Amino acid sequence: MFDLVFNTLFFALNSNVYGLANISISSFDVLLAYIVAIIVSILVALVLRIPLLPSKPYRYSFDVSAIYPTPIIAIGIxxxxxxxxxxxxxxxIVLAVIIGILSALFVKYLFDFVFPKPLTGDEGEDINE
Incomplete structure (x- = not known):
């Protein structure tokens, strides 16, 4: 986890994907892009009225929030x-802003369809038994 910036730079500089070996970004640019993606995703999530924190108890909550999983999805993409x-x-930087906006929209509108919440203790059982 701590080598994320180093591994990203290593693969970006040495991979020569699509003949773009002349593009090089510094570790500061990568770190700045990550910070921009995190901040933009949290701000857009708050604008979309996603709560800042999930409901209590936090440990067993499967509610989405602006803190988790919105910035995690943004930095992953x-x-x-x-x-x-x-x-x-x-x-x-522009890519980080676009991904931050799209990750907040994904969490607001599509997250529950892609990752449904688990059933509670009495859901899914037949009442007639």
Whole structure:
């Protein structure tokens, strides 16, 4: 986990995906793109009225929030693009903003369809038995 920036730079600089070996980004640019993606995803999630924290008890809550999983999805998707050496414009900053917005929209509208909540103790049982 701590080598995420190093591994991203290693693959982005040495992979020569689609003949883009002349594009190089520094570790500061990668770190800045991650921070921008996290901040944008949290702010857009709050604008979409996703709660900041899940409902209590936090440990057993499967509710989505602005803190989790919104920025986690944003940095995961951004990492995929950076490893594939696709930075778009301004060394990945514009890509980070776009991914932050799309991850917040995904969590708001599609997260429960893709990852449904588990059944509770009495759901799914037949009452007539």
């Amino acid at each position: 951004l990492s995929i693009f950076l490893v594939l050496n696709f930075t778009f414009m301004y060394n990945g």
